[in-house]
Amino acid sequence: xxxxxxxxxxxxVDMRSTPERxxxxxxxxxxxxxxxxxxTIRLHRTxxxxxxxxxxxxxxxxxxxxxxxxxLYILIDDGTGEAEIAARSLKAAxxxxxxxxxxxxxxxRRGGRPGLETIKTREK
Numbered sequence: 001x002x003x004x005x006x007x008x009x010x011x012x013v014d015m016r017s018t019p020e021r022x023x024x025x026x027x028x029x030x031x032x033x034x035x036x037x038x039x040t041i042r043l044h045r046t047x048x049x050x051x052x053x054x055x056x057x058x059x060x061x062x063x064x065x066x067x068x069x070x071x072l073y074i075l076i077d078d079g080t081g082e083a084e085i086a087a088r089s090l091k092a093a094x095x096x097x098x099x100x101x102x103x104x105x106x107x108x109r110r111g112g113r114p115g116l117e118t119i120k121t122r123e124k
Contacts, residue, residue: 009070012040013059015077015086016105029108031076041073043086054086060093072097079104 012035016028031040041058045051059073073095075083083100090098101107 007072008037008039009072010038011071011073012038013043013073013075013086014040015043015054015075015082017078029105031108034108043075054082054089056086056089056093059090059095065094069096072099074099074101076101076108077104079106 012031014031031038041062043058044055046053046055063071073090075086075098077083077086077100083104087098087100103110
C-alpha cells in the first residue's frame with residue numbers, strides 16, 4: 001500500500017460487480033480509503049456484447065502513448081478471473097504495463113491475508 005500510494009503512475013482499474021441490495025456481505029471495499037491518492041478507473045461491460053466483454057475504452061482513451069507506457073494499471077475484479085480477460089484486451093490495445101490483483105475483492109476484504117484460514121472454536 002505504501003509503495004502504491006507514493007506512485008502517481010499506478011492506476012487502479014475497478015472491475016468489481018456492483019453489490020446486490022439486501023445482502024449483508026455485499027459492500028465493496030473502498031479503494032480510495034485503502035489506496036489514498038491513487039487514480040481509479042471503473043470498467044464496465046459493453047452493451048453490444050450483452051455484457052460478455054469489457055469496455056476498455058475508459059482505459060485506452062486516457063492519455064497518449066507515453067502515458068500508456070508509463071502508467072501501471074492494476075486490475076481488480078471479484079476474484080473470478082475476469083481481470084485476465086481484460087488484461088489480454090488491454091495488451092492487445094497497446095497497454096503493456098498491466099498487473100492483476102490476485103483474488104480481487106476477496107483479497108481486499110482479507111487485507112491481503114490468505115483465504116484458507118481456519119477458525120478454532122472451543123468445546124464447552
